[in-house]
Amino acid sequence: MRRDDTMGIILANNDRIPPITDIRANLALPIAGRYRIIDFVISCMAGAGITNIGVATESNYSSLMDHIKSGKPWDLDRKNWGLNILPPNVEKMTSGTIKGDIDMLSGISDFLQRSPQTYVILSLGNSIYNVDFAELIEKHIESQADITVLYKDMKGNDERELSRFTMLELADDNRVVDIEVKPYYPKTTMASMDIYVMEKALLESIIDECSARGDRDFVKDALVKKMSGLMIYGYEYTGYTDKIDTLASYYRNNMNFLNKEIREDLFTRKCQIYTKTKDQSPTKYGDSAVVKNSFVSDGCTIEGTVINCILSRGVKVAKGAVIENSIIMQDSVIEEDVELSHVVFDKEVHITKGRKLIGQDSYPLAISKGKKI
C-alpha cells in the first residue's frame, strides 16, 4: 500500500573506508555480491510504500547516481515524486563547503519544502537491515512522540565495537534521556541505527534553527541540545543490523552473508531487497572448480578453488587459483595458480599468474579499483 503521508531522506554521509571509498560514497559500496549498501534502506522505504525519496549527496556521488538512475529497480520511477538524487547545493552551506549533515539538509531545503508529505524518515547512516518502516511510522504516530529513533540492543558486543555507534540511554517508557555520539566508554548497549521519524515541519524548523546558528551536526547540535524540550522516543529493532564504517566492519558484514540465519534475516524478513540489474549470464563452473561455503553472483567464471568467499558479478577465477576468506568485487580477474587469503578486492583488480596475497582476519588486505598486480 502507498504511504503518501511520508517521505524518505537518505544522507550519503562521510564515513570513509580507504581505499574502497576513494572512488565512491560509502552508501555506494558493493555488499553481499550484487548489492550496494544503499539498496537496503531504499528497498525498505519502497517496501513501506514510500514513493518520495531524496538522496542527499556530498561528494563522489557519480557512482550513486549511476546505481540509482531513474529508480526503476525499486519501482520508484514515478510521475509524481519517485527517487531523486540531490547533488550538494554550495550556496546554502554555512561556509561554502559541507561541514556536517545540517549543511547537507539545508542544501535540500527546497526539496523538503515542495514535498507535500506530513512525515519524514531520515536516514543518516550506512547500516544494513531489513526494517518494516510502515510499522515504525505507525508506532511513531501512535506514540505522539516528536521524534522516534530506531535502535538495536547490541548486548554482548565488545565495548570497542559499541564505540562506533551513537548510544542511547532510555527511560522505562523508551523515552531517550541521554545521547552520546561514539563514546569511548558507552553507558548502555542501545545503539542508534541513525534512522529518525518526525514530522517534516519539525525537521525543517530544526534545520533552519541549526543553520542560522552555524550548527552543523544533527545529533550533537539538534537532538542532544533539544532532548529535554522534545519528546524523543526509541523504537527497538530486533533483526540483524550493523553499521559499515570501517574495513573490519565491511569485511565482517560481507562474510556474515555466509551465515544462513543472517542471510535470511536480511533478505526475507520484511522487504524484498532490490538492486540495479546488470543482465549478466548465469555463473559458469568449469570442470576443475571447487567452491565451498561461498556467496556467488551471476556472470562469474570459476575454474579454481573458492572457499568462504563473497564474489560479485563477473569475477573470473582461473584453474589452480585458490581464494579463501575473501571479498572479490565485480569483474576482478584472478589468474592461474594465484593464492589469496583474507583480501578485499575493489572492482576490476587483476592478479597475474602465481602471485600470493595474504591478509589477516583482523586486518584484511584491501586493493583499490583497477589495480594490476
Place this chain on the structure above:
Amino acid sequence: MISKNCVAMILAGGQGSRLGALTKNVAKPAVPFGGKYRIIDFPLSNCVHSGIDTVGVLTQYQPLELNRYIGNGSPWDLDRSHGGAYVLPPYQSAKAGEWYKGTANAIYQNLGFLEGFNPENVLILSGDHIYKMHYGEMLKAHNESDAAVTIAVMPVPWEEASRFGIMNVDENGTITEFEEKPAEPKSNLASMGIYIFKYDVLKKYLEADERDPKSSNDFGKNIIPTMLENGEKMVSFRFEGYWKDVGTIQSLWEANMDLVDEPPKFDLADRKWRIYSRNMALAPHYVGTNAKITNSTVTEGCFIDGEINHSVIFGGVELGEGSVVNNSVIMPGAKIGKNVVVEKAVIGVNAVIGDGAKVGVNSSDDNKYASKLCSHDLVLIEGGAEVKVGEEIFKGSMVEA
C-alpha cells in the same frame, strides 16, 4: 506521424504441443531456457541489439504468463514513448472477430497495428528459436538488394535437410525454389522462419491470401510460394552461427546442454550481446560446504549443498546435501531434497523432489509415466509436480502435476 524503418512482429501464439507438460499452462515462447531466460528473450534481445525499437508480440495460446512476462517491455529497453513492445492478442471488431488461423493471418489481423507506424519494412520472427542474430545486417542487405522479401537461411547437415523448409538459390543468393521438407533436397539451406518484407508487398499478399478461402494462411505454405510464382524478387540472407529450434523436449534439453559443454556450443556470456530477461531480483547463490559443482551454470537465489555436473540450474533452486544432479535442466524454484539422484532430466518450475528419490537412473518396462514425448531416455517432471520421498521415476517418464 511516426514512421519506422522496420517494425518486428514475433509470432508467439503456438502451443508447442511437443514440449508436453512444459507448455500445459504457458505458451512455448515463455518456457524457461538457459538458466535465467525464457525463449522469447532471444528474439527480443536480438531486436534491441539490432536497433529495432518497435516490436509486436502476437499471442494466442495460454497468453497470461507471456503477457505478464513482457509487461511494458522495460527489461529489454522496450518501454518507449515512440514505439516499444506491444502484446497483440486476437481481438473482435465490428465486422469480424476470430482466432489467428495461421501465421499469415495473425499478421493480417494486425495490419492496423503496423499501419500506425507506417513502416517501410516488417521483420517477421518466430518466438521459439535460440540464436543471436544482427537483424540490422539483414535489413541492410534487404535494402541494398531491393528485394520484396529477404529470408534468412542457414546451412544444415545434408542428412537432416529433409526435415526443414529448403531454399534453392542461384549464385547471387536469389531464391529460385522453395521446398517444404523435401524427400530429396537440392540444397542444404534451411529457412529459419525469419523474413523481412517490404511493407507494401506484405500487405498486398496478406490481403490476397485472406481472400483465398482455400489458403491455410501460413507464410511457409502460402505466402512464400505465391510470391515465388508471381516472380517477386526474393533473396536469401545467409546466417552462420548457432541456431536451434527448441520445439521438442529433446531439443530443448540439448540446447541447454550446449551451454555447459566445454567449450560451449552457444555462449551467453558475450557482454556485447547480452540476452536481457525479466529479473527475478534474488540474492546471489549460496554454495554450501558439501557442494561440488562442475561444468554447469548456476544463477541467483539458489542454495546448493549437493553435487552438480553438466547441468543448467535456474534461479531459486534448492539442492540438498548428498544429492547428485547430472546432465539435467532444473527450472526456477525447484526444490530437490537430500540424497536424491537426478540423471538426464528436465525438472519444471517449482517442482518438488523428495529426499532419496531416484529420477532417470534406471529403466523399466512397466513404467506408468512412460511418454512418447520423452525420447532418448529423458525424464520430464512438470512444473509444480511432486516426486515423493524415496520414489523412483524411470527413464523416459513424463510426470504431470
